[in-house]
Amino acid sequence: MTKPLLPSLVDIWQQTLNWQPTTQQQKQFQQLYELILEGNRQLNLTRIVNPEEFWEKHLWDSLRGIAPLLSGEIDFSVSSACPAFIDIGTGAGFPGIPVASAIANCQITLLDSTGKKITFIEKTLSELALSNAKTLLGRAEEIGQQTQHRERYDVALIRAVGTGSACAEYTLPLLKKKGLAVIYRGNWTEEETTALENAVEQLGGVIESIEKFTTPLSNSIRHCLYLRKVINTPTKFPRAVGIPTQNPL
Numbered sequence: 001m002t003k004p005l006l007p008s009l010v011d012i013w014q015q016t017l018n019w020q021p022t023t024q025q026q027k028q029f030q031q032l033y034e035l036i037l038e039g040n041r042q043l044n045l046t047r048i049v050n051p052e053e054f055w056e057k058h059l060w061d062s063l064r065g066i067a068p069l070l071s072g073e074i075d076f077s078v079s080s081a082c083p084a085f086i087d088i089g090t091g092a093g094f095p096g097i098p099v100a101s102a103i104a105n106c107q108i109t110l111l112d113s114t115g116k117k118i119t120f121i122e123k124t125l126s127e128l129a130l131s132n133a134k135t136l137l138g139r140a141e142e143i144g145q146q147t148q149h150r151e152r153y154d155v156a157l158i159r160a161v162g163t164g165s166a167c168a169e170y171t172l173p174l175l176k177k178k179g180l181a182v183i184y185r186g187n188w189t190e191e192e193t194t195a196l197e198n199a200v201e202q203l204g205g206v207i208e209s210i211e212k213f214t215t216p217l218s219n220s221i222r223h224c225l226y227l228r229k230v231i232n233t234p235t236k237f238p239r240a241v242g243i244p245t246q247n248p249l
């Protein structure tokens with residue numbers, strides 16, 4: 001039997017995020033963990049399989065990024081009571097699946113360019129009965145140019161997909177005006193902020209805030225960058241597949 005994700009960690013949710021998962025959400029997190037361990041036998045989904053590490057680096061980290069949204073400190077619903085989220089390069093479903101579980105009134109699209117990961121996520125969403133999440137197979141550079149996705153989202157999440165400027169180029173074209181991009185990072189420096197400012201401006205955004213925090217079990221440093229879209233992104237962005245990483249803004 002799979003080792004359970006320590007029930008005592010419920011207290012840490014409360015202390016660190018001022019939020020507690022319901023019994024149903026705890027069950028979903030446990031089930032997600034087990035499905036990922038099972039999926040890992042065929043697919044390279046994650047190297048993080050120890051229960052405490054999975055809890056901290058996947059579940060807690062996913063929700064820490066949206067903590068200012070959960071608390072109301074940052075406004076994220078541009079025009080509706082049911083905000084549209086997109087998680088770009090979701091991989092095994094992070095941060096998107098924990099976010100779908102935590103914010104029941106959001107609709108979230110989980111985008112990835114790898115078909116096998118999307119197939120895994122579809123099965124996972126059905127097993128977890130998460131009806132507010134759906135999958136999308138494709139590259140952010142192409143999806144960002146499609147009218148059914150461009151400027152359609154209130155919030156764009158992105159973790160471990162590329163450099164800061166590539167993440168800005170993937171996220172901002174998909175956001176409605178006033179929408180919010182949440183870029184999850186490990187270490188981040190002031191020099192990187194200065195370099196990113198110019199890229200974000202070209203894409204029609206501003207860096208609204210940057211939060212630094214430590215994770216609750218291993219005390220690792222993390223940063224979250226919150227970008228606000230202020231004007232429409234010029235149509236030349238995102239550029240063709242591969243260009244945002246090969247020739248960063």
Ligand code: SAM
Pocket residue numbers: 088089090091092093094095111112113114117138139140141158159160161
């Ligand atoms: N976000 C997940 C996480 O933090 O655990 C997965 C990170 S994984 C390192 C990067 C994922 O991004 C991979 O699943 C890859 O297929 C996807 N990816 C990379 N570039 C992409 C792009 N341009 N458009 C869509 N997905 C992309």
